[in-house]
Amino acid sequence: MATQKKDYYEVLGVARDAGADEIKKAYRRLAMKNHPDRNPGDSAAESRFKEASEAYEVLSDPAKRRNYDQYGHEGVKSSFGPGGFDFRRDFTHASDLQDILGSIFGESGGGIFEEFFGGGHRRSRTDGGARRGADMRFDLEIDFEEAVFGSEREITLPMNKDCETCSGSGVKPGSRPETCKHCGGSGAVVSSSGFFQVRQACPVCSGQGSIIRNPCRDCKGNGRVRTRTRLTLRIPEGVNTGSRLRLAGKGEPGSRGGPNGDLFVITHVRPHPVFKRQDEDLLCEQPVPLDVATLGGEIQVPTVKGYAKLKVPAGTESGKVFRIRGKGIRDPYQKIVGDMHVRVHVEIPSKLSSKQKKILRELRESLTMDNYPRAQTFEKQSEKFYDRKAKMGH
Template identity: 45%
Template sequence: MSTKRDYYEILSLSKDASSDDIKKAYRNKALKSHPDRVPPEKKKEAEEEFKEISEAYAVLSDDKKKAIYDQYGHAGVDQKYSSEDIFRGADFSSIFSGSGFGGIFEDILGGFDIFGQGGRSARGRRGRDLQYEVDVTLEEAAEGLEKKVTIGRYEPCDTCSGSGAKPGSKKKACAKCEGRGQVMMSSGFFSIAQTCPECRGEGKIITQYCPSCKGDGRTKITRNIDVRIPPGVDTGSHLRIRGEGEAGRGGGERGDLYVLINVKEHEIFKRHNNDIICDVPVSFSMAALGGEVDVPTLNGNVKMKVPAGTQGGKVFRVKGRGVKDVHGYGRGDEFVRIVVETPTNLTREQKRLLQQLADANGADTYPLSKLFMDKVKRIFK
């Protein structure tokens, strides 16, 4: 369960806030909580707060991301967007236009301290998260399984070991940042260390690019990954497999792989939470006289007694024949709904016998019909 605070709460907004309200709230909070405006002992706390309000603005200012958040909350946003994708496209610069801060916020993903990137090589950025959709049957979802998935992803280049430089070549110190990997951006009371755009934070410039990866440090390959799908998953469930996303540049940590589950519709069963529902047809005579019927379950057929006089629509419970709970809390049940089948294509002899039975029936044989007719008589007398 997500521990993130509500984005509207972070910006002190109501859920019907307009885009102008969102911009205004972010601007006010950003200026108050910027790390360079607090004492040194409170800088770390301010950095976290600044990152939090900026993330809230990045989502709520984007109509598509906002719609996903309003419907599914943090889980929906985190499932669809990586941490970098959340900030991508956010218009930070226009909010601070006229204040001299626009250029600073244009590169909000480029390596500021406030987003955990400053002082660290931009080439060491975390790799992208990947998504993969898996179709499973209801039987597989109920019991769990291992599934092999094939994904394409970026891996460190074998030729240059991820450096991006041609083997045997030498790098030179970056002239723009003088080898520090960072340049200072100042405007008014803001002074922020930004990743050097020339060397991307490494402090050195590649003189000869690797012929295999063309300086990226990574090449795209195909990998087979065994995924353990636990019992009890349902459509919309997602599994996070740490470290199976794309490799980061410059030795940055790997992203994660998110496996999205889709449980295919079953020909016989319907699922409701951990229970399953099944319609079982029985003959007219069995419903009247009683008997035993074979009931399909996720684990094979079982015998079930049908009491004499069973009406169509009657539901029986078969305990412990449902889906395993995804959290390990036991197992659901199967609910069997009786469908009394009216005979068709009768022979002349069968019709004669049924007519003979009908003639012999009294009011007590059909209590529901008698009750219904009594009600009709009372209403229309």
């Protein structure tokens, strides 16, 4: 614990402003390279693997990443507990990882990957008994308004559940499975290298511990069948893209009396034409009439809490940002309320009548360079350039 912790961005080799995709890609690359199953006995690779996983755990979660950016390791320490990184508790449990690594290590609810992290906590199917259902991830696209005010959504999820005919055993009713001789029924073969043990699924019975001679017809010996579950999701007020909702016990049904897995819903908010969101703050790009920007005045600004009035001082330039405190979004986790930012853009009037054009020409007559200090400065600086150019003989 005394050793200095490395910066998470450095660990993944990404810039501090790296996007979610980039972070995911970097993590995936490191995880593939240093995975213990690929580097048996290499404790340096193992610690690199754990380091990368820890960094990814924080940087892939917008709230944790924000804390980390602000407070460093201190800001995210609590979630790792006194013993360091607790994978089983802290990671979006396997689902996220399997998502990422599934293609490398094969699709499975209890493959090598999970077994590595699950250690002895998780019983394999061969115990003949209960097995927890897999955690599931569901990506939900919602509108900006739903994210701001919260909403309810009905979703349908495909899941696997125990086959009713064989109660999940995969064996034709009336017959029995034979114990696998290769692994003695344990379903796993263990090889150890150094202090590190690698459990692998038995190649003969594919980790089942037994061989089924008479498979159940309804599930073809799988023990599991596809089903669809419908449920109502309550989306809390203030969620953002990347927000993670955990619905305990709403994941894949457990097998043979085991508990259900959890369901993780990741929200993705569709962009809105008026409001752009950054964390709890909102930004809108608002056109302001030329006369208001020049003479000063008051404009109406949209906020999620209704229209607000904003004083625009005389001589306001395009690009100026005004802040309205407390009119942003309420963060569902930290209960912070953000601000509303309004960036004004001076709108040049169009479709002028001949009378309006006449007035504008009169105005032009009366204006001098003194009315345009910025243009004046610009001109002076350009002239200087040509002066020097001439002096240099060009």
